[in-house]
Amino acid sequence: MIKTSITVTAKQMQEIEERIFSEGMPVASLMEKAAVFASQKITQLYPLNLYQKVGFIIGCGHNGGDGLVIARELFLQGFQVSLYIPLREKSKDLTKQHLQYAEFLGIASVEFIEDLSTCDFIVDCLFGFGLTRNIEGKLREDIIWLNQQSIPVVSIDIPSGIHTDTGNVLGIAVKAVYTLCLGLWKVGLFLSSAVEYTGSLHLIEIGIPESLLMGEGIRNDDDEREEKNPPLYPPNSEERKREKNQTENVNYSFHCQYVSETNPRIITKEDVKNCLPLPRHVNTHKYKQGNLLLICGSNQYAGAALLAGYGAKCGGSGMITFAVPHGLKKTLISHFPWALVIGLPVKEEGTIISLRNLDLNKYDAIAFGMGIGREVSAYQEQTLAPILNSEVPLIIDADGLNILAEGRYWQTIKQRKSPTILTPHIGEFKRLFPQLNLSENSLEVLKMASKMTNTTILLKGAKTLVSEKGINNWIVNLGTPALARGGSGDVLSGFLGAVIAQTNFNIFPVSKVVATCGWLHQQGGILAAQNHTEMGVDGVTLSEYINKAVVKTLGD
Ligand SMILES: NC(=O)C1=CN([C@@H]2O[C@H](COP(=O)(O)OP(=O)(O)OC[C@H]3O[C@@H](n4cnc5c(N)ncnc54)[C@H](OP(=O)(O)O)[C@@H]3O)[C@@H](O)[C@H]2O)[C@@H](O)CC1
């Protein structure tokens, strides 16, 4: 269902809302519906037999109006309700009316936010998507006080202070335990800057018609399922390469009056199930299941090559070849007896200086950069340049990205016909695109970067974002700080490589497959942390749990 995966900006939400009102839905009815459903969710989270005293922070706009309806519903059920209304004088008409009725019912107002200090929980309805500028003065002090309390806070629509579109904090923001988002997901909730404010996210369904969100040409998941088992071609045939690797005709663009084709979607479990290279064709063989080349490692960072190998192992490609400094050959073979290992020439410091005469075009995917070390930069003509000139889908990570950051290859990358996937963390992204300011609007900046470079970029962090050429954009709404540990990214690159090697890009857009891998990587981390705590998720453990995440996802 598109409603549960699409994300919108404040302007888009306002336009959708205006259309609904102009078609006859009364404003007050939509507010009533949203707020009553939100109040039902709140009573599930905080049942009256356990939590009696509830405080509300009521703003002057319709977020405050929602709050007053919720307050009324909880009051009528028997909760002891207190309202703190700092912008009372500015209240919009509908908000004023709800306030008048709340007062008629006898719901108490308090003068200071500190008067809510004995509440069992607090509902934050100060600002929703109407917040456009920094919160200052007394309101700022109020939020500082609130964030210092140990009282759980439920934010309605968005934590007050978070910018709906960028997720940035406008001066100060409420730290919620739960955010009940109304109608459609607001994109800012999923951006890294909002992570520590939103708490657990819940979407409150308010009946926005799907017809307002669907556009012509949207691809539906049933089409994908039918096409999932394409005809098999002989390995390495020209026809197969053309089919598999060229992506020009595939995107998920849809043209809807209110929601842009570039609006990011949240990758769902159903998307993930659909995108995995499963089930296999009964008559397949190893060369039809993806032939992956991992070019990685150095004497100094041998572990990165191993972790990429463990990641690739759980990605299941039919053939995996490592091209590593020749000194690492034995180690690699001892860990991965099923892989081919090619030793490459090295400089004294143990970094790769050439790919010798590797036939790069025979692979279905190449992952480059994990643990290769910065010194490879001096040998980029013999390493990165031939890789970029190959006609194979590429994943470039770590020091591979640092070579790209020198800026010599963007033109070559732009002209590549096969997918190029870059997997920077925030620091690497900033080095790659020093002219772009990631903290301003991380999503728009990411879109710009992937469009400019004709690539798919997976931006790593507490939230994983994916953008393919600025058009197909995905949010991975899963994450665990257990992965904040050296080597987690190497596992992801190997896993991505193995899945990409098996993917027919005529069926799935690159971005969706990349987001699928990002989702399973995080889900693996979450499952691993459940059994080993957040302290126990090293890269090898993580890779085992990525496979468990695949099993669990298919079984759910
Ligand atoms: N769309 C839907 O389907 C539904 C939407 N609904 C709800 O409506 C909410 C949006 O309501 P909204 O437009 O009234 O905006 P909201 O965020 O309440 O406040 C804006 C007010 O705050 C003020 N203000 C702004 N910044 C300020 C600052 N820094 N410091 C001080 N004041 C500041 C600004 O006044 P200004 O000073 O700018 O004139 C304005 O008056 C939405 O989030 C959802 O909860 C549901 O009811 C029904 C379904």
Ligand SMILES: Nc1ncnc2c1ncn2[C@@H]1O[C@H](COP(=O)(O)OP(=O)(O)O)[C@@H](O)[C@H]1O
């Ligand atoms: N706080 C966090 N929450 C969720 N995921 C995280 C967090 N910190 C790191 N990660 C994930 O861990 C991985 C780290 O990658 P990276 O920084 O490249 O590590 P390395 O280079 O050491 O392998 C990324 O996939 C990132 O999304």
Ligand SMILES: [K+]
């Ligand atoms: K709010």
